[in-house]
Amino acid sequence: MKPFDPKAVKLLSACDAPGILYTTCLDEPARTLYGAGTDGAVHAVDLSASKPAAVKRWAIHDNYVSAIVLGPSGLISAGYDRRLVWTDREGKRIRAVEAHDGWVRRLLPTPDGKRLVTAGDDMLVKVWDADGKPLASLAGHAKRTPEGYLSALYALAVSPDGNQAASGDRAGFIRVWDLATGKTTAEFRSTELYTFDPVKRLRAIGGVRGLCFSADGTGLAVSGIGPVTNVDGFVGPCRMEWWDWKAGKRLAVGQDKHQAILNQVTVAPDGWLIAAGGGDGGGALAFWNPGQPAGPAVSKPKGHLQAFVLDRAATRLHAVSHGGFQVWQIREA
Amino acid sequence: MLWCGSPEHALHRRTFLQGTLAGLTAALRLGGVGLSAGEPAAKELRQAGKRVLFLWLAGGSSQFETWDPKPGRDTGGPFRAIQTTIPGYHVCELMPRLAGLMKHIAVIRSLNTVVSEHEQAADLVSTGRPKEAALEYPEIGVVLSKELAVRDSTLPDYVSFFTTSEGRRRPRVGFLGAQHSPLLLEKSARPEHVELPTGMSEARHQKREQLRAALSDSFSQGRAGAELVRGQNSAFQKVRGLMRSDHLFDLEREPRAVRERYGPTPFGEQALLARRLLEAGVPVVKVARGFWDSHHDNFESHRELVPDFDHVLSVLIGDLKDRGLLDSTLVLVLSEFGRTPVINKDVGRDHYAAAWSVALAGGGVRGGTVYGQTDADGKTVKQGEANASDLAATVYAAVGIDPLKEYQVGLRPVPVAREQSRVIEEVLQ
Numbered sequence: 001m002k003p004f005d006p007k008a009v010k011l012l013s014a015c016d017a018p019g020i021l022y023t024t025c026l027d028e029p030a031r032t033l034y035g036a037g038t039d040g041a042v043h044a045v046d047l048s049a050s051k052p053a054a055v056k057r058w059a060i061h062d063n064y065v066s067a068i069v070l071g072p073s074g075l076i077s078a079g080y081d082r083r084l085v086w087t088d089r090e091g092k093r094i095r096a097v098e099a100h101d102g103w104v105r106r107l108l109p110t111p112d113g114k115r116l117v118t119a120g121d122d123m124l125v126k127v128w129d130a131d132g133k134p135l136a137s138l139a140g141h142a143k144r145t146p147e148g149y150l151s152a153l154y155a156l157a158v159s160p161d162g163n164q165a166a167s168g169d170r171a172g173f174i175r176v177w178d179l180a181t182g183k184t185t186a187e188f189r190s191t192e193l194y195t196f197d198p199v200k201r202l203r204a205i206g207g208v209r210g211l212c213f214s215a216d217g218t219g220l221a222v223s224g225i226g227p228v229t230n231v232d233g234f235v236g237p238c239r240m241e242w243w244d245w246k247a248g249k250r251l252a253v254g255q256d257k258h259q260a261i262l263n264q265v266t267v268a269p270d271g272w273l274i275a276a277g278g279g280d281g282g283g284a285l286a287f288w289n290p291g292q293p294a295g296p297a298v299s300k301p302k303g304h305l306q307a308f309v310l311d312r313a314a315t316r317l318h319a320v321s322h323g324g325f326q327v328w329q330i331r332e333a
Numbered sequence: 334m335l336w337c338g339s340p341e342h343a344l345h346r347r348t349f350l351q352g353t354l355a356g357l358t359a360a361l362r363l364g365g366v367g368l369s370a371g372e373p374a375a376k377e378l379r380q381a382g383k384r385v386l387f388l389w390l391a392g393g394s395s396q397f398e399t400w401d402p403k404p405g406r407d408t409g410g411p412f413r414a415i416q417t418t419i420p421g422y423h424v425c426e427l428m429p430r431l432a433g434l435m436k437h438i439a440v441i442r443s444l445n446t447v448v449s450e451h452e453q454a455a456d457l458v459s460t461g462r463p464k465e466a467a468l469e470y471p472e473i474g475v476v477l478s479k480e481l482a483v484r485d486s487t488l489p490d491y492v493s494f495f496t497t498s499e500g501r502r503r504p505r506v507g508f509l510g511a512q513h514s515p516l517l518l519e520k521s522a523r524p525e526h527v528e529l530p531t532g533m534s535e536a537r538h539q540k541r542e543q544l545r546a547a548l549s550d551s552f553s554q555g556r557a558g559a560e561l562v563r564g565q566n567s568a569f570q571k572v573r574g575l576m577r578s579d580h581l582f583d584l585e586r587e588p589r590a591v592r593e594r595y596g597p598t599p600f601g602e603q604a605l606l607a608r609r610l611l612e613a614g615v616p617v618v619k620v621a622r623g624f625w626d627s628h629h630d631n632f633e634s635h636r637e638l639v640p641d642f643d644h645v646l647s648v649l650i651g652d653l654k655d656r657g658l659l660d661s662t663l664v665l666v667l668s669e670f671g672r673t674p675v676i677n678k679d680v681g682r683d684h685y686a687a688a689w690s691v692a693l694a695g696g697g698v699r700g701g702t703v704y705g706q707t708d709a710d711g712k713t714v715k716q717g718e719a720n721a722s723d724l725a726a727t728v729y730a731a732v733g734i735d736p737l738k739e740y741q742v743g744l745r746p747v748p749v750a751r752e753q754s755r756v757i758e759e760v761l762q
Contacts, residue, residue: 019407020680038676039407064411080411103411148597149637170633202497202599203624204637232392233629234679278679279629304678322678 004272004331006287006297012316012327014302017043017054021320023067025075026309033327035320036065036077037306042091045325054325058091067107069116071130078104078118084132097132100124106156108165110179117165117179119153125167127179136182138165145171145204147196157211157220166220166245168208170194174222176245188248190241193224195231203231210265210275219290220245223265223275226255234261234279238298242273242290252290258298260284264307268314274330276319278304283321285328301326383696383732384611384662385477387619388604388646391500392451392626395672395682398425398635399642400690401442401707408674408710410632422703427639430647436701437650437659439760442690443705443717444724446670449684451626454669455502461725462751468742471507473725474617476749479513480734481616487574488581488615491515494522494603497623500669504619508742512567515619516575522603523582527575542573581609594648601645608652611662625668629679650694659695663731666692674711688714691724697731697761704759722754730756 019038026033033045035054040061043054061079068077074088080103086094100120107118115135116128125138145151155168164185168174172194176186196204210223220243228236238260242252254273259281266274275286275296283303288296301319305326308319317328402425403409414423417432422440424432431438448454456464459472471479478491493515495501506513518524529538546566553562580586584602587609595601600622607618622642627634646666653659671689672682688707694700705717726736729750736750 020676020678038411062405063413148641150640152633152636202622203634205630205634231624231634232626233681304680322680 004268004270004287004289006299008332009285009287009299009328009330011301012329013052014324014326015045015052015054016324017320018056018323020306020322021324022306023065024307024309024318024320024325025068025070026311026318027070028311033318033325034068034075035325036060036068037320038064040065040079042068042075042077042087047327052325052327058087060085060087060091060093066103066105069107069109071109072113076107076109076116078107080104082120084116084118084128086132095132097128099126099128105153108156108158110158110162111160112162115162115179117156117158119156119167121152123151123153123169125153125156125165125177127165127182136179138177138182138184140175140184140187141167141169141173142171145196147198147204149204152207155208155211155222157213159213159217160215161217164213164217166211166213168211168222170204170207172206172208174208174211174220174243174245176220186245186248188243188245190222190224190243190250192226192253193222193239193241195225195228195236197231205231205234206236206261209261209263209277212266212273214267214271215269218244218246219251219267221265221267221273221290223262223273223277225261225277225279235259236261236279238262238275238277238279238281238284238286238296240265240273240275240286240288240290240296254286254288254290254296256286256296256298258284258286258300260304262286263305266308266310268310270314274308274310274317276301276305276308278321285317285319287330301328382483382614382661383481383616384658385474385481385617385728385732386607386611386662386664387474387617388664388666389495389619389621390625390642390666390668391455391495391497391621391623393454393668393670393672393684394625394638394642395627395631395635396442396688396690397672397674397682397711398427398632398639400424400440400692401711403674403709403711406710408676408712410676412632412635419701419703425639427635428643430643434647434650437654437698438692438694438700439698439702439704440690440692441704441719441724441757441760442707443714443719444671444686444689444691444721445714445718446686446689446721449670449686451500451669451684452502454684454686455500456505457721458667458669458724459502459504460507461722461728461754468745468747469505469507470747471509471513472504473728474504474619475506475509475513475515476729477732477734478515478617479509480749481732483614483616486614487570488578488610488613489516489571489575490615491617491619492518492607492610492615493619493621494518494606495619495621495623496520496522496599496603497621500623500626501621508740508747511561511565512563514568515617516571522599522606524575524579527572527579529576539573542569545569578613581613582606591652594652596641596644596648598641598645600641601648604645604649608649608656608658611653612656612658627672628677628681628683631672631676631680631682653695661696663696663698663728664694665728688712693728693731693760697733699760699762702760704757717759719755719757722751723757726750726754727757727760730758731761
């Protein structure tokens with residue numbers, strides 16, 4: 001594999017879809033990219049087509065869709081209607097489960113596919129078997145921010161060995177859970193990812209928006225926005241942090257002046273952190289190697305990117321945003 | 334000479350007056366426009382003890398996430414609508430407490446105020462009039478503070494809390510002049526520098542004030558600008574009243590249970606202070622809560638702001654009712670405009686004045702009323718369109734002020750509300 005070069009990142013294709021897409025997943029063997037968001041429906045892109053276009057396939061939720069993942073029988077999705085929904089590849093609903101008392105923000109499978117982990121606005125992390133049977137409900141995040149306002153559970157990650165999950169909230173608190181025992185194994189706070197001006201503005205913005213474990217499970221990537229100067233917008237530096245979660249120690253910070261919040265972060269196989277988002281500075285696609293002194297390199301995609309998925313070879317990044325899909329080449333195949 | 338010359342005292346008084354007389358320069362800018370003696374407010378009205386509380390949601394709150402939800406529509410956003418105590422009327426799920434108190438609340442959800450720039454829109458909604466180059470109009474709250482003033486009261490007629498910085502504006506006294514400037518609380522929710530200087534007795538302080546007033550009166554006799562001196566005298570009297578009323582701004586004097594009911598947020602604390610002031614006889618109070626200007630992350634910001642608003646307003650309504658004050662206190666929930674039906678690329682909503690909502694509660698209001706209607710997507714007013722002038726006229730009428738009552742400004746009779754305005758009788762008792 002060639003060393004990663006942020007300057008070689010380029011947009012390969014884009015296609016329109018209605019509304020805002022919040023989530024995406026990739027069926028690589030079928031060369032199909034899925035996205036879903038504000039219209040509650042699944043949209044699909046045939047990546048093998050000469051000119052890829054998004055097609056609305058079927059409705060899955062009565063509200064915004066926040067997460068879709070590939071399951072053995074089709075798609076598993078989570079939504080602001082508080083449900084988890086299983087649909088087959090033709091869109092037929094297999095089952096639906098009332099999952100959280102509040103919006104379901106995140107859904108991830110464990111690497112073996114036997115369990116699902118969700119995060120919701122009831123501030124709980126929940127563990128389910130593959131068929132939606134509840135296994136554990138993990139409580140620990142405060143329902144309110146330190147200033148007394150409603151908090152939210154924005155971010156979730158599952159470790160590569162499937163033993164841990166990490167969750168992050170609006171006020172910057174991060175907890176790592178042992179999925180076998182349900183106990184908190186680490187908790188710490190990323191203070192700079194949460195802006196609250198107690199004097200003039202009395203408003204909060206930011207929070208932990210993205211989390212991802214490193215390949216060996218010891219490191220935890222965290223993303224969001226640094227100190228915000230105007231809480232009306234994402235007027236602050238895009239920011240990633242690299243933590244030794246067991247020690248609760250922040251090892252490195254990657255921050256760029258590009259004004260954006262990074263909604264998702266992932267750790268590529270070569271250790272680079274890749275994050276996407278948007279804000280006052282426009283869209284952001286940020287690449288950062290926490291082992292190197294340089295800060296993030298930021299590409300500026302069209303629009304505010306909400307989520308992305310890499311292919312297995314980590315050569316292409318498939319992102320969703322307001323109005324559609326984008327496919328980026330991040331390294332040569 | 335009675336004045337001790339204490340620089341400390343001089344500083345305190347001056348600093349305070351810089352705040353209370355903030356509208357002075359505005360009045361002076363009127364140039365040739367003079368104000369004849371305004372008609373005295375009706376005695377009966379004053380005795381009725383009417384009060385008005387403005388809750389100003391600076392930046393522009395979203396009608397979709399409050400009073401006019403459109404669930405299931407592309408414009409509606411992700412929040413659900415919940416049934417209120419008014420059959421068939423739903424509000425956003427972020428307001429469960431207010432949903433249960435609708436018998437005290439009237440909602441106007443058909444405002445079209447056209448202007449969607451912050452400062453101009455705030456001017457329009459605050460005065461009920463488009464700007465005129467020839468005449469600066471007072472804001473509704475200033476007119477109310479004049480009309481509802483309690484004769485010989487030493488309390489301020491108008492207290493304005495605006496401690497958040499967004500959209501901060503000082504109520505404009507316009508042609509009514511500096512003596513109607515509100516007490517502005519911007520740095521903290523408690524007036525600064527109103528304590529007596531160390532070592533000075535109350536009696537001595539009073540004597541000094543008497544001397545100052547006598548000198549001022551003597552100076553102003555037969556001189557142009559007597560209006561300015563009257564404004565100063567009035568402000569000094571209010572200062573003295575305020576020094577004696579400092580306890581009203583001390584929340585520690587409220588039972589802990591009451592403080593806890595209002596909650597720990599600054600909005601809650603200021604609402605409780607407002608209730609204390611209204612109860613003590615201050616006729617007009619404004620509490621501003623900024624940073625509703627959600628161009629980004631609209632749903633996350635409203636998820637933070639609206640539950641606090643829901644909690645505070647519902648507690649306030651209950652508290653006013655329990656104290657027998659609700660029938661005499663008009664509570665107004667205003668913004669400079671609403672927010673766009675279209676959700677932008679940053680999951681925000683932008684400024685929108687073509688179809689938005691305000692709410693009224695308490696004195697003079699027919700609770701349980703929903704006036705006007707927007708279309709299915711909330712893009713246009715479908716029924717009962719009202720403008721800012723109509724809203725102003727309705728507010729005046731709610732507290733018993735004839736909207737066509739005139740002030741004589743120089744040679745020009747000026748009605749308190751715009752001539753073309755229409756009182757929205759449907760929301761009034």
